[in-house]
Amino acid sequence: MANIKLHAVRKSYGDTVVIHGVDIDIKDGEFCVFVGPSGCGKSTLLRMIAGLEEITAGDIEIGNIKVNDLPPSQRGIAMVFQSYALYPHMNVFKNMAFGLSIKKIGKAEIKQRVEKAANILQLGELLHRKPAELSGGQRQRVAIGRAIVRDPQVFLFDEPLSNLDAALRVQTRIEISKLHQNLKNTVVYVTHDQVEAMTLADKIIVLNDGYVEQIGKPLELYNKPENLFVAGFIGSPKMNFLNPKIYTNFDNNIATIGIRPEHLIESKNADFIITGKVDAVERLGDVSYIYLTSQDDTQIIAATSGSSDVKTGQSVTYGANSDKLHLFDINGKRSN
Amino acid sequence: MVKASHKLRRPLGGIGVQIILFAYMILALWPIFLVISNSFKSRKAIFNDPMALPTFDTFSLVGFEKVLTRSSFDLYFLNSITIMVATLAITLLIASMAAWALSEYKFRGNTLLGLYLAIGIMIPIRLGSVSILKLIVSLGLTNTLTALILVYVAQSLPLTIFILNEFMHQIPKDLKEAARCDGVSEYRIFFQIILPLTRPAIATVGIFTMVPVWNDLWFPLILSPGEETRTVTLGVQQFVGQYVTDWNAVLASLTLAIIPIMIVYLIFSRQLIRGITSGAVK
Numbered sequence: 091m092a093n094i095k096l097h098a099v100r101k102s103y104g105d106t107v108v109i110h111g112v113d114i115d116i117k118d119g120e121f122c123v124f125v126g127p128s129g130c131g132k133s134t135l136l137r138m139i140a141g142l143e144e145i146t147a148g149d150i151e152i153g154n155i156k157v158n159d160l161p162p163s164q165r166g167i168a169m170v171f172q173s174y175a176l177y178p179h180m181n182v183f184k185n186m187a188f189g190l191s192i193k194k195i196g197k198a199e200i201k202q203r204v205e206k207a208a209n210i211l212q213l214g215e216l217l218h219r220k221p222a223e224l225s226g227g228q229r230q231r232v233a234i235g236r237a238i239v240r241d242p243q244v245f246l247f248d249e250p251l252s253n254l255d256a257a258l259r260v261q262t263r264i265e266i267s268k269l270h271q272n273l274k275n276t277v278v279y280v281t282h283d284q285v286e287a288m289t290l291a292d293k294i295i296v297l298n299d300g301y302v303e304q305i306g307k308p309l310e311l312y313n314k315p316e317n318l319f320v321a322g323f324i325g326s327p328k329m330n331f332l333n334p335k336i337y338t339n340f341d342n343n344i345a346t347i348g349i350r351p352e353h354l355i356e357s358k359n360a361d362f363i364i365t366g367k368v369d370a371v372e373r374l375g376d377v378s379y380i381y382l383t384s385q386d387d388t389q390i391i392a393a394t395s396g397s398s399d400v401k402t403g404q405s406v407t408y409g410a411n412s413d414k415l416h417l418f419d420i421n422g423k424r425s426n
Numbered sequence: 427m428v429k430a431s432h433k434l435r436r437p438l439g440g441i442g443v444q445i446i447l448f449a450y451m452i453l454a455l456w457p458i459f460l461v462i463s464n465s466f467k468s469r470k471a472i473f474n475d476p477m478a479l480p481t482f483d484t485f486s487l488v489g490f491e492k493v494l495t496r497s498s499f500d501l502y503f504l505n506s507i508t509i510m511v512a513t514l515a516i517t518l519l520i521a522s523m524a525a526w527a528l529s530e531y532k533f534r535g536n537t538l539l540g541l542y543l544a545i546g547i548m549i550p551i552r553l554g555s556v557s558i559l560k561l562i563v564s565l566g567l568t569n570t571l572t573a574l575i576l577v578y579v580a581q582s583l584p585l586t587i588f589i590l591n592e593f594m595h596q597i598p599k600d601l602k603e604a605a606r607c608d609g610v611s612e613y614r615i616f617f618q619i620i621l622p623l624t625r626p627a628i629a630t631v632g633i634f635t636m637v638p639v640w641n642d643l644w645f646p647l648i649l650s651p652g653e654e655t656r657t658v659t660l661g662v663q664q665f666v667g668q669y670v671t672d673w674n675a676v677l678a679s680l681t682l683a684i685i686p687i688m689i690v691y692l693i694f695s696r697q698l699i700r701g702i703t704s705g706a707v708k
Contacts, residue, residue: 140607142603142607162606163609164609167607169607173600175598175604177604177605177619178623179622188610189608192608192610192611236604
């Protein structure tokens with residue numbers, strides 16, 4: 091068990107800076123998710139923690155030990171790769187045992203540890219199969235098993251679910267969550283999918299262009315995004331951004347108003363009113379997404395109940411209460 | 427649509443390809459067939475009708491008898507095999523390690539070194555025969571198998587490194603990194619992960635290396651012509667005279683010479699299993 095501290099960590103390739111001085115503090119046993127669009131530096135940051143990528147400047151501590159110059163194997167980490175990276179010529183058992191056999195651990199203990207991990211992940215029947223004979227989900231579980239047997243202080247996951255189909259992704263997501271509850275190791279998990287981030291994380295770190303945009307609990311990020319980027323990135327469908335000029339009652343320093351689609355209600359009596367014409371309606375059963383163009387030509391999405399009978403082409407009025415509004419200043423910073 | 431475009435790209439179709447391959451096979455195997463069938467015939471029968479198969483009347487093992495009793499063919503065989511095995515082992519070990527270093531580690535002069543090694547592919551080693559002979563003489567290695575092994579290793583390395591380098595580039599980076607996270611040393615990564623994964627490539631270059639070495643006449647002739655160090659190809663020459671050639675013996679020794687290389691080929695070709703990396707990633 092260990093905490094992780096990143097202090098002013100930077101990374102550059104030549105003149106190109108990809109991580110601009112990042113400070114992160116991950117507590118022991120915490121499930122921390124790095125989330126951001128592709129190319130934001132989240133994988134690079136994870137690989138720097140793993141020791142697979144050198145640090146240009148700053149310090150990384152794992153369990154209060156500075157690990158800047160330690161090789162990956164001495165950092166007490168185990169990594170699960172996006173591509174699984176199973177050794178194709180070894181069967182499942184050997185894949186999981188390989189790292190242990192190098193550490194001169196006795197055969198009996200290796201067998202016991204592998205079987206324990208196989209039990210947790212329901213891999214018992216597959217121990218003698220080669221990776222090529224496994225399905226994507228099974229390979230993913232073997233990759234996680236290989237990390238578990240090493241009994242690391244920290245698990246590092248690099249987009250582990252992105253190669254799975256949608257149904258399996260949800261199932262594996264829940265399995266990873268349960269696993270963390272049982273093992274209670276510190277986890278750093280990288281994903282570009284904000285749903286994965288919201289469902290799994292104790293703490294989310296939103297990254298963009300090599301900067302940390304916000305650090306917080308999932309609902310903090312959802313309820314109080316500190317800036318426009320986080321507001322737009324967290325939540326699905328995306329938050330609506332409106333120009334305050336045509337609305338009254340707003341300070342001059344407010345440059346953008348944000349409203350989540352689910353906070354727009356069909357009402358004429360709310361604090362904040364939008365009128366517009368419906369462009370399209372998506373009916374998902376439990377919820378209907380209304381795509382409309384407002385009076386100042388802004389595209390807006392409203393999430394209404396599945397029973398809503400709004401039709402394309404219809405003029406509608408939506409409203410939101412003022413406590414549901416997110417106000418941002420000219421620099422994109424939150425100001426309410 | 428898919429089928430149509432498929433047909434366009436292969437105008438010959440499956441059967442056409444098979445016919446061409448079959449014709450080529452006959453062309454390639456015909457000399458070998460002649461050598462083998464004639465080696466079991468009497469001298470008279472070889473000249474009377476070279477194309478005929480040995481019959482009850484013309485069947486004769488006199489060639490094999492001569493080769494096995496009146497010359498030290500077993501010694502030539504042993505020499506050839508020693509040279510081939512040693513060359514293969516040294517070449518494959520050194521070349522795969524060099525290819526791994528070139529493809530995996532970034533160091534100054536990496537590209538330059540790779541180019542330097544590739545130049546060897548373009549320049550025939552026989553151009554340097556005189557200097558090689560001088561070098562071997564001054565090293566005191568004339569009439570030794572070591573001389574031949576060294577020359578053959580030098581001859582085989584460039585192409586072997588080049589091909590293996592390409593293969594090693596294709597091994598997913600994640601595999602090596604997973605191993606490094608597992609605390610596997612660089613040597614073990616090489617021997618226990620990279621080598622098993624490049625086995626098909628190693629088998630291929632093994633065959634490429636082995637055939638010219640086994641068939642070579644030039645270097646045994648100039649570097650190690652002594653009785654004790656003769657190779658099979660050189661040994662056969664004693665039956666080829668200026669005025670009379672003992673065809674029975676020549677054909678019999680050539681037939682015998684095919685056997686070991688066939689065995690080695692079979693061993694390697696079993697390794698040429700496709701898709702050995704499937705299941706590694708994704």
